[in-house]
Amino acid sequence: MRFLVYLFACCCSLSTLAWERKGLTISGSIQSDMLVPQHDSGTGAKKTGDFLNNTYFDLMLQSKYIDAGTRFEFLEYPLPGFEKDFEGWGVPNLWLKGKLGKVELTAGSFYEQFGSGFILRTYEERSLGIDNSLFGGRVVVKPMKGVTLKALSGVQRRYWNWNESLISGADAEVGIEEFIPSLQKSGTNVMLGGSWVNKYEKSDEKIYVSPVYRLRIPKFVNAWDVRLNFSRGPWSVLGEYAQKSDDPSYANEYIYRKGSAAMISGSYSGKGLSVLLQAKRSENMSFKSTNDVSKAIGISSAINHLPAFTQDQTYALAALYPYATQLADGEWAYQAELGYNFKKKTPLGGRYGMNVKANLSYVRAIDRQFHEGDDLVAKTNGYTSKFFKWGDQTYYRSFDLTLTRKLSKAFKLSLMYVNQQYNQLVVEGHGGTVHTNIYIADGKYQFSPKVTLRGELQYLTTKQDQGDWAYGLLELSLAPHWMFTVSDMWNSGETNLHYYQGLVTYNVGQHRIQAGYGRTRAGYNCSGGVCRYVPASRGFTLSYNYNF
Amino acid sequence: MFKRYTYLIISGICLLLASCDHIAEFERLIYEKPEPAQRIVLLEDFTGQRCTNCPKATEVIEQLQETYDEALVAVGIHGGPLAFAGNARVVGLKTDIGDEYYNHWNLEYQPVGLVNRRTPINYPEWAAAVKEELAKPAPLSLDGTATIEDNTITIHIKAYGTDGTAQGKLQVWLLEDGIKTLQLMPDGSANQEYIHNHVFRTAINGTWGEDFSIKEGETVERTMTQALESVWNREQLSVVAFVYNNQGVQQAAKIKVK
Numbered sequence A: 001m002r003f004l005v006y007l008f009a010c011c012c013s014l015s016t017l018a019w020e021r022k023g024l025t026i027s028g029s030i031q032s033d034m035l036v037p038q039h040d041s042g043t044g045a046k047k048t049g050d051f052l053n054n055t056y057f058d059l060m061l062q063s064k065y066i067d068a069g070t071r072f073e074f075l076e077y078p079l080p081g082f083e084k085d086f087e088g089w090g091v092p093n094l095w096l097k098g099k100l101g102k103v104e105l106t107a108g109s110f111y112e113q114f115g116s117g118f119i120l121r122t123y124e125e126r127s128l129g130i131d132n133s134l135f136g137g138r139v140v141v142k143p144m145k146g147v148t149l150k151a152l153s154g155v156q157r158r159y160w161n162w163n164e165s166l167i168s169g170a171d172a173e174v175g176i177e178e179f180i181p182s183l184q185k186s187g188t189n190v191m192l193g194g195s196w197v198n199k200y201e202k203s204d205e206k207i208y209v210s211p212v213y214r215l216r217i218p219k220f221v222n223a224w225d226v227r228l229n230f231s232r233g234p235w236s237v238l239g240e241y242a243q244k245s246d247d248p249s250y251a252n253e254y255i256y257r258k259g260s261a262a263m264i265s266g267s268y269s270g271k272g273l274s275v276l277l278q279a280k281r282s283e284n285m286s287f288k289s290t291n292d293v294s295k296a297i298g299i300s301s302a303i304n305h306l307p308a309f310t311q312d313q314t315y316a317l318a319a320l321y322p323y324a325t326q327l328a329d330g331e332w333a334y335q336a337e338l339g340y341n342f343k344k345k346t347p348l349g350g351r352y353g354m355n356v357k358a359n360l361s362y363v364r365a366i367d368r369q370f371h372e373g374d375d376l377v378a379k380t381n382g383y384t385s386k387f388f389k390w391g392d393q394t395y396y397r398s399f400d401l402t403l404t405r406k407l408s409k410a411f412k413l414s415l416m417y418v419n420q421q422y423n424q425l426v427v428e429g430h431g432g433t434v435h436t437n438i439y440i441a442d443g444k445y446q447f448s449p450k451v452t453l454r455g456e457l458q459y460l461t462t463k464q465d466q467g468d469w470a471y472g473l474l475e476l477s478l479a480p481h482w483m484f485t486v487s488d489m490w491n492s493g494e495t496n497l498h499y500y501q502g503l504v505t506y507n508v509g510q511h512r513i514q515a516g517y518g519r520t521r522a523g524y525n526c527s528g529g530v531c532r533y534v535p536a537s538r539g540f541t542l543s544y545n546y547n548f
Numbered sequence B: 001m002f003k004r005y006t007y008l009i010i011s012g013i014c015l016l017l018a019s020c021d022h023i024a025e026f027e028r029l030i031y032e033k034p035e036p037a038q039r040i041v042l043l044e045d046f047t048g049q050r051c052t053n054c055p056k057a058t059e060v061i062e063q064l065q066e067t068y069d070e071a072l073v074a075v076g077i078h079g080g081p082l083a084f085a086g087n088a089r090v091v092g093l094k095t096d097i098g099d100e101y102y103n104h105w106n107l108e109y110q111p112v113g114l115v116n117r118r119t120p121i122n123y124p125e126w127a128a129a130v131k132e133e134l135a136k137p138a139p140l141s142l143d144g145t146a147t148i149e150d151n152t153i154t155i156h157i158k159a160y161g162t163d164g165t166a167q168g169k170l171q172v173w174l175l176e177d178g179i180k181t182l183q184l185m186p187d188g189s190a191n192q193e194y195i196h197n198h199v200f201r202t203a204i205n206g207t208w209g210e211d212f213s214i215k216e217g218e219t220v221e222r223t224m225t226q227a228l229e230s231v232w233n234r235e236q237l238s239v240v241a242f243v244y245n246n247q248g249v250q251q252a253a254k255i256k257v258k
Helices: A002-015 A181-185 A376-380 A424-428 B002-018 B054-071 B096-104 B123-134
Strands: A024-037 A052-062 A066-075 A088-100 A103-110 A134-141 A147-158 A166-175 A188-200 A208-210 A213-215 A220-232 A235-244 A259-270 A273-283 A331-342 A354-366 A390-406 A411-423 A433-448 A451-461 A469-478 A482-491 A498-508 A511-520 A523-527 A530-534 A537-547 B029-031 B041-047 B072-078 B112-115 B140-149 B152-161 B165-176 B199-203 B210-215 B219-227 B237-245 B248-256
Touching: A103 A147, A181 A188, A208 A376, A208 B123, A376 B029, A390 A424, A411 A424, A424 A433, B041 B054, B041 B096, B041 B123, B041 B248, B054 B072, B054 B123, B072 B096, B072 B237, B072 B248, B096 B199, B112 B123, B140 B237, B140 B248, B152 B165, B152 B210, B152 B237, B152 B248, B165 B219, B165 B248, B210 B219
Parallel strands: B041 B072, B072 B199
Antiparallel strands: A024 A052, A024 A537, A052 A066, A066 A088, A088 A103, A103 A134, A134 A147, A147 A166, A166 A188, A188 A220, A208 A213, A213 B029, A220 A235, A235 A259, A259 A273, A273 A331, A331 A354, A354 A390, A390 A411, A411 A433, A433 A451, A451 A469, A469 A482, A482 A498, A498 A511, A511 A537, A523 A530, B041 B112, B140 B152, B152 B219, B165 B199, B165 B210, B165 B237, B237 B248
16 A cells, blocks of 8 residues: 555656656656455466565656666566566666767666567567566667667676676678668668677586586577568568577577578558468577576576467467477468458448458478487587478467448448468467357447447367357447446356456546456467466556656 | 778678687587486476477486486476366376466466576576586485385485585475376377376475475484375386575485385
């Protein structure tokens, strides 16, 4: 309770603080998610404390030449499912940025991504408990139009500590069209990029492959990346290749083998039609900033990130079996997406038009032929792999079809069908292959400019895992302030459990408060192919967001 | 201008070359002599029949036992989320005490182990930890007998103080070897013929043992009994006794039940 009063007092004082004067801007945000947990014998949810909450307070000062920022985090009694080291509170992020003409210098905490993130991506994803920011220095130089050069060095944040390894890197991107006038005239953009990242770690970790043989772990791990992006009018093509030097780790079972990632992505977007085609092959690309096994397990300490090439589902049942990128084992991943807008007043478009979207994702194991026998040295080579050959296992396959159509001036309907094949063993470490068919209807009726009612009906059928699921949701919006939501997710296939939830949301100005009560199921919460296991919970929830 | 960029690029290449750390095949392994045992080391392996990586940890234990023989006492504690309680068709090895231990040590994943009750560590780190513990002299030695009569196991533990004073708890457990039942394997397959060894069955003198103290030159003896359960194979039983305190396990012993 004392915490709530303190939070409210902070907000009141901050609302008077947001100002802009003499070229200095102060801005920031507060996010606080709270849970009063209850024991639930049905779901196995545990009462892990009296009051749990994750609170973040960001503050940023901006001026013409200097920016500065900091973040206060209170995670001493965190929401369920985060790793134990996540607990704590303090000011983990602090930074100062100087902007001097073509040069930008940052000291302190910073986030960075080179290319698609194959060799470096530091980011914050609060729902997963990820903040792998670097603490050190970065310089960004734009010596001429179309050229961006970056260099950085720092240690990586792991919850309330920094890992001991030093991460350094450089990146260059050149817009070729700036140097070839004919390309510019034809509206063609060609971007050539290259990056390098180095990890230096003098590890004390002693890893034995047998009781009498210890591994010599490299102190340096290097990774590089090249990419070419071509775009003209509605067309765009990106090709990227990255490689990482020998990096024996817990994730790859201590093999001395180069890692690699290759991707090609093409898209078209114009005149109501959008097409995306992507293919990616990766192997042995788990790249962590620590050799300490206990710290490297889980989702922390990642230096890089490989996108999942699968649809990030937002509907509850479609998101029940989400895919997580297999960085260490590698994968062949393909994705095709097609979107088309049928125009108004056409036979298929009807009076208000219709949007059709289809997505096909397929993720397959790569070929890996492991060295057999008892030769310990041969075993450290790991395996051989033919580049284009698939492995035996399908990791994930999904086909989605979504139709969105306005049926009357007040009523809009979306219908979605999803067919999934999910390798639960590979993603979660247990179970087998789960095949699902999911049917979703989402309707929105606008009674008046201020009153809208939205409803969802979803059904998932499967013969595996926990069998069938049904889901229903009703959401009443009373603009501009109120929203009332009730939902229930019912496992009709095995447990007969209901995961009910009721939420009231109030928006005023830059403030958003949401209070509710409900049950959540145990499962995986994923974002961009990175997943966190969240145990079942039940209780009262309160969320507060404020931007100033 | 160009000169400056050339210097910059050359410096970058030099830096890149300096940071290369290729380890040739013949340099990857470093031989280290097995550690002469100053004491018997206890390895608590928190395992589960639904844990696909757990057979890899068991392989590490087998290798360590081959090298260190009786100087290493391993116990497979089936507890935590991946342990299996069993059903009408499949024998489960999970115990409530195993769950209690798993939760007590704040474990987050499996397989994970405690070597002489130090920090929880993963199986690639066990060999190093076992070596380190073996090198430490023990303040006492443990021995004993365990015999079955009329469906009761009588355990007699004898401790000798060898160095200073040791204070803490004496814990006595019952283990069973050679249990053939389900284990999920690293490739995801379900192996119904898997042989589980050194499986924790029960804590004979309470979940956390009993108070214990011994001085140098002193002999302390304890006797306790345990009723035999019908599911246990009397031919495959053994008793593990160990003394532990806040500094970890001080000494351990494994005694075959006869």
